Amino acid sequence: MLDALVRSSSEVRYRISADWSRLYQLSGGDFLADTTSADSDWVETYIPREDRAALRAEIERAIRTRTTYSLEHRVHLADGSVGWASSxxxxxxxxxxxITEWYGAATDITERKQAEAATRDLTVSLGRQVADRTAELRLYGDIIQSSAAPICAFDTEYxxxxxxxxxSDEFYRIFGRRVQxxxxxxxxxxxxxxxxxxxxxxxxxxGETYTVTEEFGDPDLAKPAWEVSYSPLRDADGRVIGAFHFAKDISDRLRAETELASTQEALRQAQKMEAVGQLTGGLAHDFNNLLAGISGSLELMQTRLAQGRFKDVxxxxxxxxxxxxxAAALTHRLLAFSRRQTLDPRPTDVTRLVRDxxxxxxxxxxxxxTFEVVGGDDAWPALVDPSQLExxxxxxxxxxxxxxxxxxxxxxxxxNEAMDARTARRHDVPEGEYVRLSVTDTGTGMAPEVIARVFEPFFTTKPIGEGTGLGLSMIYGFAQQSGGQVRIASxxxxxxTVSIYLPRHDGAVPGEDDAGAAPPLPRSAQGETVLVVDDEPTVRMLVTDILEDLGYTAIEAGDSAAGLRVLQSDVRIDLLVTDVGLPGGxxxxQMAEAARETRPDLKVLLITGYAETAILGGDKLxxxxxxxxxxxxxxxxxxxIRSIIEAGRERERRP
Structure with missing residues (x-):
């Protein structure tokens, strides 16, 4: 120990204990130092250069404030090494x-500091000593403190x-061993x-902070699922000296989520089957009514013709x-609901369409x-399929x-609706200009839970058999396929109020067609031949009769194999009219494309009950x-037919 420091005149005489005399190999007795200044000779003599500034600052503070000074610092030992003292x-x-006297002591803490250094070398794998205890505090404060969650830390050598x-307990439970x-x-x-x-x-x-979900444990046993978070452990200078590993057992949560997902899937399947049942009932009801009208009318026509009574025909x-x-409109509603109908968008005066x-x-x-149309005289035109909008x-x-x-x-x-970016996001459409068509009623309105489902497939509030639930679904699909949106407020x-938003057409709109007799149907030029390929005999017969009435020579085939044989022969074919869904391979x-290998200029009209997108698969014709x-x-x-043939002839005439 360093004994009391006794002031005599302007000097301070340091009385040294026997232990310190042996440690520093002093001659015993005392040595002198100036207590009125921090620039004491003993600081220069016994304190390593890197600790002198801190020690002087602490002594100056004590002299200035007339208070105790206390500091841990390194000292030069007699054997030439550096030790530690707590002064x-x-x-x-x-x-x-x-100040007349100082009473104090300095304790040799070299062994403690060496032990701490050895521990720090193990815990942080640093090649240098940490300037302060930030890393230690983080390590022991965040990890060693009591926590119910498994937490550990590892150094840069893992x-x-x-x-x-x-x-420790969780690792033992899972793997049957204690960690060290x-x-x-x-x-x-x-x-x-x-x-x-x-x-x-x-x-x-x-340096990455992240969370993962992983299963680990005995491969012969059920592995629990863990949500494991990692974050780097840094020293006072921000360097990565290790990392934290924080684990949370989420096996029960995942099992619950799996069970919930299974239950939800079963519920969705049940709802789907219920929807299919609703759809089947609604479509059967509607189509039976339509078929009754068609078949009944045809039977009465046959009866009146046999009776010679032509007035009612x-x-x-x-x-x-x-x-x-x-019936055709009903199938269009189904296709519109699935967003697969073939649209024919044209510049359309929406206000004029409504008034018509x-x-x-x-x-x-x-x-x-009471039905009324308001406003809209200055409404922009829209680019939309007018028949589908009607x-x-x-x-x-x-x-x-x-x-x-x-x-x-x-x-x-x-x-008119000009939507900026914020409004467009709210309506779920691209930013731009739109024409809004709104239909408002003074009826019973809808509850929020009904509004949330009105655009769902087959959802209807009508009794079974009185509706398919495709009306609003069709409108939703049609609006989106047209590049717009539909919104409902109730x-x-x-x-x-149901509002349909349609993209503005920036251009002229054709005027109303002149009233008068329908123009004559375009007829064939002499010798033009059309091949008709369809597996449905009635369709094939009707198309053939139409062509022959217009002056074309018609050739029939019932499948793709028969049609391809005709196309690969030397028979004149000016146009191929074919169904898309054909038997025959x-x-x-595909049949048309195969035929174009030998007839590269073959003109083709595809007829189908499906949608154009189903035919093309995203490609263009x-x-x-x-x-x-x-x-x-x-x-x-x-x-x-006439336009396709004439367009082909025009291409052939070009140089």
Whole structure:
């Protein structure tokens, strides 16, 4: 120990104990130092250079404040090595507040510091001594402190440097052994798991903080699932000196989630089957009504013709055609719901379309409903399929009528909507300009849980057999396929507003067609031959009769193999009209492409009851190929055939 320091005059005489005399090889007795300054000669003599500044600063503080100084610092030992001392001294003041004496002691803490250094070398694998105790405090404060979660830390050589009791207990429970400080952590795992764990630890040692889910344990037993978090352990200078490993057993949670997912999947399957049942019932009801109208009209036509009573035939024909068109509209609703219908977008004056339908809608909803069109005189045109928009508008008005069993008012409004980025995100559409078509009723409205499901497949609030639940689904699919969106606002007892947003068309809109007789159907030039390939005899017969009435020579084939034989012969073929779904080893498009190997200029019209996207599979049709969806009007098919042939001739005439 360093004995009391006694002041005499301007000097301080250090009285040295025998232990310190032997340690520093002093001659015994005392040595002198100036207590009025921190620049004491003993600091220069006995303190290593790197600790002098800190010691002087502490002595100056004690002299300035007249308080005790205390500091751990290194000292030069007699054998030439460096040791550690803990110095403390208390000042004695006179009546004027001046320091007259210092009483203190210095304790040799070299062994303790050496032990700490050895421990630190093991725990942090540093090649240098840490300037302060930040890493130690983090290590022992975050890990060794009591925690129910398994926590440990390892150094840059993957050696365990600390772990809590929970980690030790869990490791023993899973692997049947206790972990020890200094063991290489990843090597403690089974051979099939050790590389995985080492990979996780390597990422943390590279400075990454992350969480993973992993199963580990005895390979012969059930492996519990763990959510393991890693974060780097850094020293005071920010260097990575190891990493933390924090584990949480989530086996029960994963089992619960798996059971929940299984239950939800079973529920979805049940809902799906219920929806299919609803769809089947609704479609059967609708199609039976339509088939009754068609077959009944045809039977009455046959009876009247046999009786020679021709006056009613035209009326029955109109009835059958109307039922057939409604059946076609129903299939279009199915395709629109699946977003696979073939659209024909054209520049459309939406306001004009609404006003043109006003009388028809009023007759449809009945006299108990007031129908009005407001605004929209300055509404932009939209790029949309007008026939599908008419169908959507009619569906919305019928839904509005059904929501007002005691009567009410339906208001249709068209308006312009310029959506900035924020508004577009809210409506789930690209930023830009849109035309809004809104249908508002004063009916019963809908509860939030109903609004959340109105666009779902087959969802309907109508009794089974009275609706397919495809109306709003069709509108939703049609709007999205057109590049727009549909939104609904409703409250119970306050009515409903459904708004369709359609992209603006920046250009002119063709005027209304001149009234008058329908133009004559385009006829064939002399000698033009069309090959018709379809596996349905009635369709093949009808198409052939249409072609022959228009002056074409028609050749029939019932499958792709027979059609390809004709195409590979030397028979003149000006156009191939083929169904897409064909027996015979290839579909209609494949047959056409095979035929183009020997007839590269072959013109093709694909007819199908499916959607164009189902035919193309995301591809575009090549030159001289077009699609016509069933059912089609005679004039539509005649015009399409003529346009394809003429377009082909025009290409052939080009140099």
């Amino acid at each position: 403390r001294a208390v000042p004695v003041l006179d009546e004027h507040g001046r 050696r365990l440097i600390a772990f809590n009791q929970a980690h 400080i200094g063991e290489v952590f990843p090597d403690l795992f089974p051979p099939d798991q050790a590389p995985v764990m080492r990979g996780f630890m390597t990422r943390a040692l590279a 035209e009326r029955y024909m109109a009835t059958a055609q109307g039922a057939a068109k409604r 339908m006003q009388d028809m809608i009023q007759r449809t909803v009945g006299p108990g409903i 169908n959507a508008l009619l569906n919305l008005c019928i839904n509005a009528r059904d929501a007002m069993p005691d009567g009410g008012c339906i208001t249709v409004e068209t308006a 409250a119970v007892g306050e009515g409903t 290839m579909n209609g498009r 090549g030159p001289g190929m077009a699609v016509l969806t069933k059912p089609f009007a005679i004039e539509t098919m005649a015009a399409r």
